[in-house]
Amino acid sequence: MNCKRLLCFVLCLLTCMLAVQCSVQDNSSITLTPQEIQYIQTLQKPIVVAPCPGYPPIDFTDAKGNFIGLSQDYVELISKKLGNNFEIKKIHSWADVLREAQERKVDMVISIQDVPERHWYLQFTKPYIRIPNVVVVQKSNTKVKSIYDLKGMKVAAVKGYAVVDYITKKFPTYTLELVKDESEGLMKLAFGEYDAMIISLSTVSYLIDTYSITNLRVAGTVGYDWNLCIGVRSDNPLLYSVISKALDSIPEKNKVNCSENGFRWHHALFIMKRNFGIYWLY
Incomplete structure (x- = not known):
């Protein structure tokens, strides 16, 4: 009797395992x-x-x-x-x-x-x-028309982001100010603490709409997409x-x-x- 019960238990266990495998795959x-x-x-x-x-x-x-x-x-x-x-x-x-x-x-x-x-x-x-990174500046800043116009300016970027290494290598004379996240950098840009910010197009679009920011514009792409x-x-x-x-x-x-x-x-x-x-x- 014990052997029969053990055999039934093993068969039930194998059946359950097979059912789980089929569920995972199907x-x-x-x-x-x-x-x-x-x-x-x-x-x-x-x-x-x-x-x-x-x-x-x-x-x-x-x-x-x-x-x-x-x-x-x-x-x-x-x-x-x-x-x-x-x-x-x-x-x-x-x-x-x-x-x-x-x-x-x-x-x-x-x-x-x-x-x-x-x-x-x-x-x-x-x-x-895939999302492009862009340069954002205040609308009153008419000098910046592309990524190549940021020399001598305070440019915000998020600490640890791969785009920071890209900018540092491609534009070694640029001054980057590292911030915790996009929201912090964009708000400080809007209030004039920075001259520009490197940020993804999706994020700047979302934040501008969410916080009704009206004094910023996209000056151009960075040339380095996410x-x-x-x-x-x-x-x-x-x-x-x-x-x-x-x-x-x-x-x-x-x-x-x-x-x-x-x-x-x-x-x-x-x-x-x-x-x-x-x-x-x-």
């Missing part, structure tokens, strides 16, 4: 290897994700302190596809996000640029959106593999209108088109 519409399936099924804790703080409309917080934005919508879709929980870790600044990624305190970083200097601690997925990826800790190749497959499996039609909250990104596109007449997307 419901998520991705093909995982046996090792990848075992990995996501045996995770003992949530995957820790670090968004880019203060980067609307891509990554930012709502009135309740919850992270929202386009990248967060991607994280939710990937989580549903893999059937795993993702823990969003709130980190004060982008520089701190990079530091915690280097110290292996987070598993994933979203909304991040793939640059060689980060390869020792992160592996990067394919980009899921090709935003997901960065996965380099010491976990199985996690990188399943995240890449899940991201690649998202249909093209959903990559702008991402999840039920896609209106946020469409709203940003509307602002960009209305205020500046141009926008770029894949």
Whole structure:
């Protein structure tokens, strides 16, 4: 009798395991290897994700302190596809996000640029959106017509952003003032503390509309676009593999209108088109 019960238990267990495997593969519409399936099924804790703080409309917080934005919508879709929980870790600044990624305190970083200097601690997925960086100045500043007119001016940029290295190398005589995030830099620019700011077109459009800023204009593009990826800790190749497959499996039609909250990104596109007449997307 005991042997029969044990046999029934084993058969039931195998049936359940097979059902779970089929659910992972069929419901998520991705093909995982046996090792990848075992990995996501045996995770003992949530995957820790670090968004880019203060980067609307891509990554930012709502009135309740919850992270929202386009990248967060991607994280939710990937989580549903893999059937795993993702823990969003709130980190004060982008520089701190990079530091915690280097110290292996987070598993994933979203909304991040793939640059060689980060390869020792992160592996990067394919980009899921492309956004140009632009030069923003006050409307009263008629001297600045492009990125080449900033010599001798105080130019704000976010500390830790890859575009800072680009500007420093291409324009070594420029004076960059590093700020915590886009909101801080743009507000100080609006009040005359800076002469210009390097910022993504999507973010400046969103902030100008949200805070009804009327004294700023876009002077031109920087020549260095954001090709935003997901960065996965380099010491976990199985996690990188399943995240890449899940991201690649998202249909093209959903990559702008991402999840039920896609209106946020469409709203940003509307602002960009209305205020500046141009926008770029894949």
